[in-house]
Amino acid sequence: MDLALDIAQVFREEYGRSVAVLVRVFGDIDVAEEAVQEAFATAVERWPVAGPPPSPAGWIITTARNRAIDRLRREAAREDKQAQAVLLNAASFAPVEEGPVRDERLRLIFTCCHPSLAPAVRVALTLRLLGGLSTPEIARAFLVPEPTMAQRIVRAKAKIRDARIPYRVPREADLPDRLRAVLAVLYLIFNEGYTASSGSSLVRDDLCVEAIRLARLLVSLMPDEPEAIGLLALMLLIQARRPARATAGGDLVPLAEQDHTLWDPALIAEGRALVRRCLRRNQPGPYQIQAAINAVHTDPPTDWVQVLQLYDQLQVIAPSPVVTLHRAVALAEVAGPAAALATLADLELDGYHVFHVVRADLLRRLGRVDDAAAAYKRAIELTGNERERAYLRTQLDGLALS
Amino acid sequence: MTQYLLSVMQPVGPTPPVEILAAMAERLDVLNRDLQKAGSWVFSGGLHQPDTATVVRAKDGEIILTDGPFAEGKEFLGGFTIVDVADLDAALDVAGRLAEITTLPIEVRPFQG
Numbered sequence: 292m293d294l295a296l297d298i299a300q301v302f303r304e305e306y307g308r309s310v311a312v313l314v315r316v317f318g319d320i321d322v323a324e325e326a327v328q329e330a331f332a333t334a335v336e337r338w339p340v341a342g343p344p345p346s347p348a349g350w351i352i353t354t355a356r357n358r359a360i361d362r363l364r365r366e367a368a369r370e371d372k373q374a375q376a377v378l379l380n381a382a383s384f385a386p387v388e389e390g391p392v393r394d395e396r397l398r399l400i401f402t403c404c405h406p407s408l409a410p411a412v413r414v415a416l417t418l419r420l421l422g423g424l425s426t427p428e429i430a431r432a433f434l435v436p437e438p439t440m441a442q443r444i445v446r447a448k449a450k451i452r453d454a455r456i457p458y459r460v461p462r463e464a465d466l467p468d469r470l471r472a473v474l475a476v477l478y479l480i481f482n483e484g485y486t487a488s489s490g491s492s493l494v495r496d497d498l499c500v501e502a503i504r505l506a507r508l509l510v511s512l513m514p515d516e517p518e519a520i521g522l523l524a525l526m527l528l529i530q531a532r533r534p535a536r537a538t539a540g541g542d543l544v545p546l547a548e549q550d551h552t553l554w555d556p557a558l559i560a561e562g563r564a565l566v567r568r569c570l571r572r573n574q575p576g577p578y579q580i581q582a583a584i585n586a587v588h589t590d591p592p593t594d595w596v597q598v599l600q601l602y603d604q605l606q607v608i609a610p611s612p613v614v615t616l617h618r619a620v621a622l623a624e625v626a627g628p629a630a631a632l633a634t635l636a637d638l639e640l641d642g643y644h645v646f647h648v649v650r651a652d653l654l655r656r657l658g659r660v661d662d663a664a665a666a667y668k669r670a671i672e673l674t675g676n677e678r679e680r681a682y683l684r685t686q687l688d689g690l691a692l693s
Numbered sequence: 694m695t696q697y698l699l700s701v702m703q704p705v706g707p708t709p710p711v712e713i714l715a716a717m718a719e720r721l722d723v724l725n726r727d728l729q730k731a732g733s734w735v736f737s738g739g740l741h742q743p744d745t746a747t748v749v750r751a752k753d754g755e756i757i758l759t760d761g762p763f764a765e766g767k768e769f770l771g772g773f774t775i776v777d778v779a780d781l782d783a784a785l786d787v788a789g790r791l792a793e794i795t796t797l798p799i800e801v802r803p804f805q806g
Contacts, residue, residue: 454803455695457780
């Protein structure tokens with residue numbers, strides 16, 4: 292077994308959990324993050340020699356906690372007031388292994404999604420602290436330069452500390468507002484996991500699983516919130532098709548060509564049941580509608596008229612260029628590629644690779660080979676995912692033959 | 694506990710009629726009494742118009758005075774409340790009440806230390 296790879300995987304799976312527990316112990320994000328990173332650095336040195344511990348997550352949390360306490364004691368001995376305060380907080384908190392971890396992460400999510408932070412900052416912070424994503428990955432997901440993102444995260448952490456944004460699940464009255472921000476964050480984590488913005492693996496499944504796990508937790512916490520249910524259903528229905536999304540060799544397979552027998556029937560059944568459960572409440576929202584669209588997709592052959600109707604509804608409730616882009620795909624099936632292409636004319640999505648993928652496909656179907664090739668090339672330029680790039684190159688090469 | 698400065702951001706222009714200001718003052722009294730009862734009131738007060746201000750500078754061992762506010766702007770500090778509360782959420786709750794009473798934006802800033 293490749294141990295370096297092993298530690299990297301533990302890092303991705305356990306970073307958020309470890310940071311959340313240590314934030315609770317020390318009441319300070321920077322102390323928690325430094326300690327967890329230090330623990331992983333120690334793991335890189337030790338595990339190859341001594342072998343990985345039976346519970347890697349427990350080892351990381353315990354090691355991080357002990358290291359942080361050692362360091363804080365040294366600093367407290369030098370009359371460092373901040374260190375003394377953090378130590379006091381840690382002393383008042385019983386040692387934690389893996390017990391109450393679920394709620395620790397939820398607490399931290401609500402802190403990261405606090406309304407006193409700008410929306411883009413909330414998402415970035417949650418991906419960093421709970422998703423365990425690196426700053427370059429987050430920067431890519433947001434199409435902003437890396438230094439900008441780094442600065443955004445540092446500033447946000449300082450604000451949480453200095454302005455004392457609390458670590459807790461908000462009280463009942465504030466929950467609905469706070470929830471909306473949390474849902475947006477979870478969906479972004481899921482999307483980042485579904486098509487990782489860099490690297491060679493098409494899906495960073497741990498992020499998808501993480502987003503689904505947190506969404507389940509939210510639904511159990513707020514069973515009367517249809518959008519939370521809608522988001523969970525949406526993720527499950529997308530995740531269900533994941534096994535069919537790539538060939539054994541890792542190449543991307545578009546929805547229309549997927550082997551349906553590879554879809555996960557349990558996830559589809561669960562996702563559809565959730566869609567029915569929230570539709571009964573008759574309080575439609577963006578996630579519920581997108582979940583309904585994906586429910587239609589998991590019942591092949593896709594009823595494109597129904598999909599288009601759902602996108603029309605989505606465009607009324609939550610208009611955005613990305614919705615228009617996805618609607619165009621359905622419109623092409625119902626009214627042809629020319630009508631679909633016309634709706635893309637004014638979209639300002641030049642930096643978004645999916646925009647060029649959709650355009651390329653429509654142009655190809657209209658026989659505009661040169662324009663299609665240019666669009667594929669632009670899409671390839673913008674895609675960080677190696678598998679997706681390979682798929683797009685195949686499409687580009689296919690143009691020459693048509 | 695953390696202390697927060699809640700600044701009332703007042704636009705330049707005519708002040709509301711006396712009866713509205715009186716009603717406002719009454720509601721502010723209620724808020725301040727509530728804060729005092731909860732042990733979170735530190736200080737509060739309204740300020741005169743910015744043209745009553747004097748800016749003081751120390752330069753080369755001399756004290757130089759300038760008539761008028763430090764910065765001319767569309768808004769100025771109309772008054773402020775200092776509270777001592779558990780966290781930002783608690784400070785934002787007080788700021789919400791202050792915003793409702795004054796109908797003006799409230800800037801919330803934590804004190805150092």
